[in-house]
Amino acid sequence: MKRRILILSAPATLALILFYACGSSQSASTIDPNAVVTATYSSISSHILQNGCVGCHGGSGGYSFDSYSNTMKAVAAGSPSSSLLYRSISSGSMPQSGTHPSSAQIQVISDWITAGAQNN
Numbered sequence: 130m131k132r133r134i135l136i137l138s139a140p141a142t143l144a145l146i147l148f149y150a151c152g153s154s155q156s157a158s159t160i161d162p163n164a165v166v167t168a169t170y171s172s173i174s175s176h177i178l179q180n181g182c183v184g185c186h187g188g189s190g191g192y193s194f195d196s197y198s199n200t201m202k203a204v205a206a207g208s209p210s211s212s213l214l215y216r217s218i219s220s221g222s223m224p225q226s227g228t229h230p231s232s233a234q235i236q237v238i239s240d241w242i243t244a245g246a247q248n249n
């Protein structure tokens with residue numbers, strides 16, 4: 130009897146997880162840790178900054194990641210370890226809420242900064 134309940138509830142649980150997973154990705158304000166991000170400003174901006182940072186860092190006051198020039202206020206081109214953008218994400222302190230980028234995506238941010246943090 131116990132076994133039967135387990136068999137019946139597994140698909141229901143899966144359906145529930147899928148339902149919530151799909152629902153949250155549609156809200157467009159969460160980083161997708163599976164998205165393939167390339168080491169360009171446009172890719173990092175559209176996958177990481179717009180989805181995971183601009184909700185809190187989009188206006189005036191404090192750091193803003195809504196444009197290349199504003200983003201560069203937290204970036205030291207050539208040096209990820211001197212860049213608050215990279216340090217805040219790699220330390221895990223940012224984003225303060227929501228999904229965190231994967232370690233592969235964090236590496237891509239480091240690569241972009243190392244290569245000169247171009248507006249590409």
Ligand code: HEC
Nearest residue numbers: 181182184185186192203213214217218223224225226227
């Ligand atoms: C839920 C809101 C929220 C989100 C989302 C968020 N931040 Fe923040 N962030 C804050 C707040 C509040 C502060 C100021 C307080 C603090 O330093 O902890 C802050 C501070 C910072 C700072 C300054 C840290 C310092 O040492 O001065 C940086 C850089 C930063 N965030 C980067 C990011 C990046 C990059 C993202 C996206 C990956 C992000 N944040 C997402 C709320 C957020």
